[in-house]
Amino acid sequence: MLTQRISPNPDADFLALVEMLRKTDVTITNVEMVFPGRGRMASTTMHGIPCGVEPGLLSEFEWLGIDIYGMGHNHATDYGVSGLVASIEALEARGLTYAGVGRTLQEARAPRYFDAPDCRVAYIAAGSSNARLCLAADPSVGDVGRPGTAPLRVQKPITSGRSGSTNCARSWRRQASMSLRRERLPLVFTFHILTRTSTMDLRREGLRSRA
Structure with a gap:
């Protein structure tokens, strides 16, 4: 969770961590907040403290080297469905890969793909906490669906x-x-940081998945 810029931090250990994130094949994060933008209003069905920041802070995630953004969390609708849609639009405007939310349930459950130099990653995200209050819905008779998260009950x-x-x-x-x-719903386990080293270790132990 980011509430302010961290890129100006000159700490050597912190910058070493950032460099490690940038050097991985694929870096995935659970964002755990939304980007509702100006005029935001907290929802009455928020989960605990409303977690929302300005969309401009997405540049800090990019600076860190984040490739895939997991958005299927309990704060997805802290600012209502309008705040979630604004967040989706902010991610899409920057061409960022995200999963776990959508304008409909089908979108929220869909896998998202990221092409790395040596691999292609499919990512699915879902949330179990607060799922009832931020559940996405597909279009039905007379309506266009509801933005929300992919639920895991x-x-x-x-x-x-x-x-x-x-x-x-x-x-x-x-x-x-x-x-x-x-x-x-598919059950998916992921490593949030995939490195060349971990891939080599898996191959060495004979555990690498075969296509």
Whole structure:
């Protein structure tokens, strides 16, 4: 989350971290805020503190070397659907790749693609927190759909004790799998920083995915 410019920071360790981000094949971030622009008004259905900044701060993400922006989070509609649409337009105006939100549910669930020098990455984002209040919708009779996030609905049983914790984890996985089948949502695990080194390590261990 960025609320002010960080590019003027002269700290050597910080700049070394930035250089590492820039040198990766693909760098992905969960933005966890929106860019509603001027005249923004917080929604009555916000999740906690409304998180919104001026669209101009997107230049700081670009300076960091971010390639893909995950927008399927619980703050997506902190400034209503108009604030989300303004954020989508700000990302698109800069040609930035984002996922997890859209003007319709189909758009929000769609994979987005990023072409790196040596690979092509497909990215899908979804949110489980606050999903009910910022859920996107597809067009129906008489309306054009609703901007929002791609939802991931899960049920989280609560148990206590060591054995209960194990059973809870197993139950959670079963419930998540059932929810995904009902909603026809893909379950995706990603590394947020993909480096040439990690790719080499995977190949060395024989774990690299084969097309």
